[in-house]
Amino acid sequence: xxxxxxxxxxxxxxxxxxxxxxxxxxxxxxxxxxxxxxxxxxxxxxxxxxxxxxxxxxxxxxxxxxxxxxxxxxxxxxxxxxxxxxxxxxxxxxxxxxxxxxxxxxxxxxxxxxxxxxxxxxxxxxxxxxxxxxxxxxxxxxxxxxxxxxxxxxxxxxxxxxxxxxxxxxxxxxxxxxxxxxxxxxxxxxxxxxxxxxxxxxxxxxxxxxxxxxxxxxxxxxxxxxxxxxxxxxxxxxxxxxxxxxxxxxxxxxxxxxxxxxxxxxxxxxxxxxxxxxxxxxxxxxxxxxxxxxxxxxxxxxxxxxxxxxxxxxxxxxxxxxxxxxxxxxxxxxxxxxxxxxxxxxxxxxxxxxxxxxxxxxx
Ligand code: NAI
Ligand code: MG
Numbered sequence: 001x002x003x004x005x006x007x008x009x010x011x012x013x014x015x016x017x018x019x020x021x022x023x024x025x026x027x028x029x030x031x032x033x034x035x036x037x038x039x040x041x042x043x044x045x046x047x048x049x050x051x052x053x054x055x056x057x058x059x060x061x062x063x064x065x066x067x068x069x070x071x072x073x074x075x076x077x078x079x080x081x082x083x084x085x086x087x088x089x090x091x092x093x094x095x096x097x098x099x100x101x102x103x104x105x106x107x108x109x110x111x112x113x114x115x116x117x118x119x120x121x122x123x124x125x126x127x128x129x130x131x132x133x134x135x136x137x138x139x140x141x142x143x144x145x146x147x148x149x150x151x152x153x154x155x156x157x158x159x160x161x162x163x164x165x166x167x168x169x170x171x172x173x174x175x176x177x178x179x180x181x182x183x184x185x186x187x188x189x190x191x192x193x194x195x196x197x198x199x200x201x202x203x204x205x206x207x208x209x210x211x212x213x214x215x216x217x218x219x220x221x222x223x224x225x226x227x228x229x230x231x232x233x234x235x236x237x238x239x240x241x242x243x244x245x246x247x248x249x250x251x252x253x254x255x256x257x258x259x260x261x262x263x264x265x266x267x268x269x270x271x272x273x274x275x276x277x278x279x280x281x282x283x284x285x286x287x288x289x290x291x292x293x294x295x296x297x298x299x300x301x302x303x304x305x306x307x308x309x310x311x312x313x314x315x316x317x318x319x320x321x322x323x324x325x326x327x328x329x330x331x332x333x334x335x336x337x338x339x340x341x342x343x344x345x346x347x348x349x350x351x352x353x354x355x356x357x358x359x360x361x362x363x
Contacts, residue, residue: 003068068282179240309326
């Protein structure tokens with residue numbers, strides 16, 4: 001059997017970092033006999049320019065049929081030439097919803113070699129090893145009604161709806177508790193139960209799921225604003241953090257500061273397993289298209305490369321190979337390999353390609 005991986009490089013630095021993640025996966029196919037078949041497809045504004053559609057039908061079919069997607073980044077500064085319905089058709093939100101990848105895993109592990117690059121004190125971040133389970137297919141990014149309307153007095157009003165059903169909360173909670181059992185057995189559930197009704201339901205449902213089957217895992221509830229503070233103050237207190245779509249988006253970027261750069265963070269978005277135990281999966285670095293550094297060959301590819309490690313773990317079911325890749329990233333950093341975003345003044349700076357070379361030579 002072969003794992004079919006559709007590669008969607010996207011915009012900005014997306015293609016630059018994705019090329020390196022693909023090179024690393026090809027190393028595993030060649031040297032570790034991981035049966036991967038990688039197929040590149042245009043998507044978003046690149047597809048609009050080349051093919052006149054942000055999501056050509058053949059690409060959508062390939063996405064639905066794939067074992068996993070390896071995604072770069074989306075978002076170009078100037079999309080005004082693309083009609084709004086085309087922008088929606090080729091949006092990342094549509095892919096996430098279409099694949100029903102509700103569980104977005106975002107691990108954050110303090111890299112000992114980057115203690116100096118962190119804006120936090122080395123003794124604060126040392127040993128931090130946490131993972132977000134961000135609910136990805138509901139909440140305020142998807143709720144209706146939504147839109148900008150003109151009111152009776154001629155002024156505008158913008159509307160988004162923050163909505164969660166019990167089922168949407170429960171499946172995210174179950175995922176978090178199962179994951180905690182494979183780690184240190186502690187879940188922090190983050191909400192704004194004090195001011196939001198959907199947040200109160202979030203808290204109640206997480207507690208109910210816990211009581212019904214996961215009392216071997218410890219559960220604490222935390223308000224989202226306090227969580228933002230604690231991620232900087234005491235990141236080592238966290239193991240698994242389960243939270244909604246919006247808070248998970250913001251808080252995982254906060255946690256990006258632990259290693260000094262968003263460019264370090266990987267992610268995996270997973271569906272529920274089918275009858276054969278296979279999950280649909282979308283792997284992508286947490287960062288966006290970074291138009292400020294695109295085209296220069298200086299982006300940090302480690303978020304994309306660590307996303308490839310998550311692909312080895314969750315799709316290829318090869319945890320030893322995932323560990324091997326994560327250790328190679330650590331070794332490359334320990335040997336002094338730095339892209340500009342994680343370099344200290346005076347340190348030699350590598351290109352995107354040279355950083356990936358350092359990882360491959362550590363492999
Ligand atoms: P961003 O994540 O693209 O960049 C934020 C900052 O981090 C920038 O200073 C950038 O240079 C730096 N950075 C990000 N990735 C880096 C890397 N690999 N190496 C070195 N430095 C890196 O977020 P921003 O600037 O807010 O958004 C830019 C565009 O990306 C927007 O169009 C936004 O909608 C889109 N976006 C897309 C996402 C996705 O594809 N999943 C996620 C977040 C934003
Ligand atoms: Mg984000």
